[in-house]
Amino acid sequence: MIKVFVDGQEGTTGLKIFEYLAARSEIEILRIDEDKRKDVAQRRALINASDVTFLCLPDTAARESVTLVDNPDTCIIDASTAFRTQNDWAYGLPELSPAQRTRIRTAQRIAVPGCHASAFILSVHPLIAKGIMPPDCPLSSHSITGYSGGGKQMIAAYEQGENPLLTSPRPYALGLEHKHLPEMTLHAGLAAAPIFTPIVASFYQGLAVTTCFYPRHLARGIGPQQIQAVLAEYYENEPFIRVAPFNHAINLDEGFFNVQASNSTNRVDLFVFGNQDRIIVIARLDNLGKGASGAAIQCMNLRLGVNEMTGLKT
């Protein structure tokens, strides 16, 4: 049996990881008593007794947990923002490249990407890697996200239903310094951070990041059809990525985009819209699936050497 501990088992990401693990007969879940779940000695004992520990904690607590590891065989898979740009951690996005997937398979420390970051990077990275978008291309991007992305406190605020301001979408991180910018810039291969504004709205889960750019900033002769073709080819063999046909009306519901249509899957759906003057790429995922817990399970599968798709829906 593979022993797995979830540090932060009562949080939004931790509970969802528990759901996935509970369905796996080859996994023994190491449980911490409810009243001991912030007790450092108990957490240390369980982390070091585990083959895999998921950290589903705020950044500070995640950093603390890592200092508790003294079993060299324990693999840590961290859902927080703490380690996503560190060289000694593998960034948990296997779809970046074959080399990245290999790295995750052997890593003892894996940082699960942020939800907005995954969607943004998967939209942009292939274009830069293939040399059709320069690393200094000016990009503007916005994300529409369900409120579960904000964790227990935000969920409680929305579900109390007492604040009328929460009935309309709310742009945030307006200092243009969202915490995902460092990983977005580094792992997309950009020379500088994009302009990025997330918007949280009154629905539980689902996320769509829209990235906007002009063909005049791309390699000569590249328009939206070529962008769609490059993305489709890059992700051709990826089990969790689908690239929709260019500008296809089938992607829309009477002209409107459905932000929630990838929910309850580990899928990322990519869409290219536009014309010879203006292009957008939309990446849609479930912020609790491929945006967090699903991605963490995918990384665990790779690390354990089992089929990457085990227990995950496409």
Ligand SMILES: NC(=O)C1=CN([C@@H]2O[C@H](COP(=O)(O)OP(=O)(O)OC[C@H]3O[C@@H](n4cnc5c(N)ncnc54)[C@H](OP(=O)(O)O)[C@@H]3O)[C@@H](O)[C@H]2O)C=CC1
């Ligand atoms: N929700 C999402 O879509 C995503 C979240 N993440 C990341 O995952 C991590 C967890 O987020 P999320 O699940 O949303 O957050 P939640 O606020 O829902 O849960 C965090 C949990 O950590 C517990 N906790 C806090 N401090 C400690 C500590 N010192 N020791 C043990 N437990 C502690 C909290 O306890 P208590 O119950 O007492 O508050 C809570 O149960 C964060 O780093 C977040 O950034 C990543 C991707 C997406």
Ligand SMILES: CC(=O)N[C@@H](CCC(=O)OP(=O)(O)O)C(=O)O
């Ligand atoms: C709605 C909302 O607040 N979402 C969170 C992101 C959730 C996530 O993926 O973030 P981390 O893993 O980096 O914490 C935010 O924008 O900060």
